[in-house]
Amino acid sequence: MMGTFFTAIATALSLLIVDLVVPGVNIDNFPAAIVAALAIGLINGSVKPVLSTLSLPLNFVTLGAFSLVVNGICFALAAFLVPGFQVHGLIAFLLGPVVLSFANTFINKYFAERNLTLTGSEDTKNKAELPSS
Numbered sequence: 001m002m003g004t005f006f007t008a009i010a011t012a013l014s015l016l017i018v019d020l021v022v023p024g025v026n027i028d029n030f031p032a033a034i035v036a037a038l039a040i041g042l043i044n045g046s047v048k049p050v051l052s053t054l055s056l057p058l059n060f061v062t063l064g065a066f067s068l069v070v071n072g073i074c075f076a077l078a079a080f081l082v083p084g085f086q087v088h089g090l091i092a093f094l095l096g097p098v099v100l101s102f103a104n105t106f107i108n109k110y111f112a113e114r115n116l117t118l119t120g121s122e123d124t125k126n127k128a129e130l131p132s133s
Helices: 002-021 030-054 056-061 066-081 090-113 122-129
Strands: 025-027 085-087
Touching: 002 025, 002 030, 002 090, 025 030, 030 056, 030 066, 030 085, 056 066, 066 085, 066 090, 085 090
Parallel strands: none
Antiparallel strands: 025 085
């Protein structure tokens, strides 16, 4: 439960970075970013696997490049569903999810280096510290 909260916060912070860097992506405020982060998580967990499966032949023909379009569709769908989160234009459609991924990776790595867990797996850390026999 706590891991989901921290993941949503990290994604919301990443969305605010996307808002600053990518023209055409607009987020009104931090609460809208949190709701957008939750929407992106739900869409990536439910809609994206279906779209990825259906677009597998196109993805094969384009050597994986069509996955950028699938990510853009999921990103735009979240923007459509969340008030205060807008995506306008092809650059925002394609570049927004890429910048979001990089920013999210950086933020998660930042917290991981400071021993703050965003995944909620404290058991893994404790097992790693046990001496081996």
